[in-house]
Amino acid sequence: MREKILVVDDEELIRKIYFERLNFEGFEVQTANDGIEAFDKMKTFMPDLVLLDILMPRKDGFSVLEEMKKDPQLKDTAVIVLTNAGREDDIKKGIFLGANDYLIKTNYSPNEIVGKITALLKGTKSKTYHLAIKETFKDAQKFAQDFAYVNNFRCPKCGEQITLELKPNPQDKTNRQFFANFVCERCTLAAQTQTPPTQ
Numbered sequence: 393m394r395e396k397i398l399v400v401d402d403e404e405l406i407r408k409i410y411f412e413r414l415n416f417e418g419f420e421v422q423t424a425n426d427g428i429e430a431f432d433k434m435k436t437f438m439p440d441l442v443l444l445d446i447l448m449p450r451k452d453g454f455s456v457l458e459e460m461k462k463d464p465q466l467k468d469t470a471v472i473v474l475t476n477a478g479r480e481d482d483i484k485k486g487i488f489l490g491a492n493d494y495l496i497k498t499n500y501s502p503n504e505i506v507g508k509i510t511a512l513l514k515g516t517k518s519k520t521y522h523l524a525i526k527e528t529f530k531d532a533q534k535f536a537q538d539f540a541y542v543n544n545f546r547c548p549k550c551g552e553q554i555t556l557e558l559k560p561n562p563q564d565k566t567n568r569q570f571f572a573n574f575v576c577e578r579c580t581l582a583a584q585t586q587t588p589p590t591q
Contacts, residue, residue, distance in 0.1 A: 394420040395513055398439040400430040400456070401474070402448040406497075410443060413502050414509070427451025431459055434466055441513055443505070444491070446475040446482065457489035470512050474505060487559065487571050522555040522577065547576035 397419045399410045407423040414421045422437050424430035426448045434442070442460075446453035453473060460466040471491045475482075478496040486494045492512055495505065525532055525545050536544050547554050554574045561569040 401445040
């Protein structure tokens with residue numbers, strides 16, 4: 393069975409280039425011209441990888457990433473962001489929201505992009521690590537007091553213990569930088585985006 397790729401970009405030329413190039417490489421490819429169409433197609437096409445632009449009408453790439461993260465069927469889908477939105481804050485946000493890599497269009501040729509897609513689908517994508525927090529160990533209690541959103545390391549939605557999720561920063565060549573986020577593995581939602589229950 394051929395691996396499936398969804399190319400999401402509002403520029404017709406970009407969609408055409410990658411549709412033809414990836415088809416030539418043996419992938420099954422579909423395209424979408426904005427975030428709304430992309431999410432609709434994901435639910436039926438179920439791609440192995442999404443090549444995602446950020447700056448699009450109706451629904452941008454960040455919103456797509458947020459929806460994918462909340463969807464049990466899509467949350468583990470590989471995503472490579474390919475965009476002109478190259479500010480450091482944009483890159484950090486894209487990785488935080490679940491992108492496996494964040495690439496600037498002008499920095500890479502189509503051949504290089506295809507190489508990254510192939511490598512990612514072969515299992516070389518960055519791993520995600522989940523670490524349990526021992527509530528009484530070292531500065532855990534102080535941290536919970538200083539940052540109330542961690543809710544004493546309990547998910548405010550279901551009450552389960554949250555874990556510290558670490559994802560390597562693909563832009564860091566030393567492999568020593570990580571993006572950190574508290575998550576509830578049961579709810580698959582970022583605990584820090586929830587409102588703690590009132591007492």
